[in-house]
Amino acid sequence: MKLVNLDPAQLVVSHELSRSGSAKQFEDRLRSSIEEIGLAEPIKVAPLPSGQYLVVDGTMRLRAITAIRDANPDAFKTIAAYVTDYERRFEIRYQTDIYQDLLPSQLAALVEHLHKTERVRKTDIARYIGVSPATLRNYTGLWRLLQRGGLFAKIVELMDVGVIPSSNPYAWLRLTSDGLRCVLKDSFCDGESIDAWVQGRISAARQGNTLRFTTNFVEAATGGLEPRFYRQDEDLRSVKRDLGLRRAGDPQLFDVPVTPAVKSKTERNSRVKRDVKTAVRHLSNVTRESREPVLQTAARSLRKYLQ
DNA sequence: GCATCCTGTCCCTCTCAATA
DNA sequence: TATTGAGAGGGACAGGATGC
Numbered sequence: 001m002k003l004v005n006l007d008p009a010q011l012v013v014s015h016e017l018s019r020s021g022s023a024k025q026f027e028d029r030l031r032s033s034i035e036e037i038g039l040a041e042p043i044k045v046a047p048l049p050s051g052q053y054l055v056v057d058g059t060m061r062l063r064a065i066t067a068i069r070d071a072n073p074d075a076f077k078t079i080a081a082y083v084t085d086y087e088r089r090f091e092i093r094y095q096t097d098i099y100q101d102l103l104p105s106q107l108a109a110l111v112e113h114l115h116k117t118e119r120v121r122k123t124d125i126a127r128y129i130g131v132s133p134a135t136l137r138n139y140t141g142l143w144r145l146l147q148r149g150g151l152f153a154k155i156v157e158l159m160d161v162g163v164i165p166s167s168n169p170y171a172w173l174r175l176t177s178d179g180l181r182c183v184l185k186d187s188f189c190d191g192e193s194i195d196a197w198v199q200g201r202i203s204a205a206r207q208g209n210t211l212r213f214t215t216n217f218v219e220a221a222t223g224g225l226e227p228r229f230y231r232q233d234e235d236l237r238s239v240k241r242d243l244g245l246r247r248a249g250d251p252q253l254f255d256v257p258v259t260p261a262v263k264s265k266t267e268r269n270s271r272v273k274r275d276v277k278t279a280v281r282h283l284s285n286v287t288r289e290s291r292e293p294v295l296q297t298a299a300r301s302l303r304k305y306l307q
Numbered sequence: 308g309c310a311t312c313c314t315g316t317c318c319c320t321c322t323c324a325a326t327a
Numbered sequence: 328t329a330t331t332g333a334g335a336g337g338g339a340c341a342g343g344a345t346g347c
Contacts, residue, residue, distance in 0.1 A: 137314070138336090165334060170315060 003042060005078035008069065011045065012052045013059050032065050035075075042080035046089045053081065056089045106158045108142035141169030151180050154198045163201045164213055171222045177230030179222075187221035188213070 014185035045057025055062055058081075066077045142159065145152045152172065154211060176182065189197040 024312085140314075 001085045004081055004083055006045065006053055006081050008065065008076065008079055010052050010060075011055050011062060011079070012048065013055050013062065013083075034061065035068055036099050039065070039080055041078075042082050044084050045081045046084050046086040048086070053083070054086065054089065056084055105142060105146060105160050108139040108146065108156075111139045111143070138166065138169055141173055142166060144173055147170055150177065151184070151194070151198075152177075154181070155204055158198065165216060168218065175222060176229055182229055183221050 039061060044056040044059055045053035045058075046056050047056055060078070065079060068075050142156055145156050155164060155172050156166075156169075158164040158168075172180065184194045186199070192200070
């Protein structure tokens with residue numbers, strides 16, 4: 001990719017390549033950062049027949065720079081940009097946003113692909129996309145819902161459009177098919193048929209009319225059903241539930257003896273170094289063996305980050 | 308057999324937007 | 328400006344699965 005400096009007036013933003021979400025605080029911090037240290041990472045553009053350049057990646061940075069220029073017209077007379085192929089604008093855009101802008105179902109599919117096909121450990125994937133291993137487990141849960149298909153997959157679709165929170169897929173996974181139908185019929189559909197309700201909520205959400213259900217609502221709706229509506233028997237679920245309750249209710253039960261600070265710090269450092277080394281090895285394999293350009297790019301990027 | 312990783316579950320904390 | 332509510336993410340556990 002060729003690096004050039006472009007006049008801001010030459011840049012054109014396309015809605016189809018802009019971010020789907022917004023974060024005011026992030027944008028404020030981005031603007032402050034660019035004001036303070038400049039544009040650390042050039043944006044990516046593609047040439048247009050008109051002589052202008054389409055912003056492929058960097059609309060938020062451009063927005064921040066525009067805001068800075070509104071206050072100070074002398075700032076950023078040119079903007080550093082990598083010139084990419086217009087034909088590859090979507091590929092490049094989605095490579096860049098592989099872990100920032102994906103729907104929950106897409107992220108779940110990506111995680112499982114990296115894990116199963118490319119053999120990247122889930123802890124490494126979590127570090128790469130900047131979430132905890134616990135959060136990554138939610139993506140695993142989403143993937144399992146998708147694998148079950150039918151109404152379970154529809155639940156993920158409802159999560160994608162924001163009707164149902166995606167933060168606790170296991171509330172749904174514990175149900176049988178009959179249990180799922182029972183929950184939807186009794187707590188969500190309000191007299192409508194299940195299929196019609198699901199399709200109606202998805203369509204409405206896509207038109208901007210999203211009816212959101214809370215995690216508490218989901219938990220209440222999927223909990224406390226008859227035992228026949230759960231995949232595992234009540235005793236087993238009670239044991240697992242008790243683990244969480246014991247942990248929350250009496251933390252000192254689980255306190256471990258404190259080892260000398262120096263020793264534990266040394267051990268931690270040694271462990272971290274070992275983890276990083278292993279992660280780099282896995283990622284090198286992905287870069288070398290994967291046939292997916294997106295995954296090669298992601299693995300190269302994470303390897304560079306870890307090193 | 309042991310070490311490591313993954314799963315399913317719980318509650319808590321933090322962030323952010325909406326509202327008073 | 329302070330408060331509130333919702334959602335996202337984190338910490339922790341036991342136990343199962345897997346690989347060496």
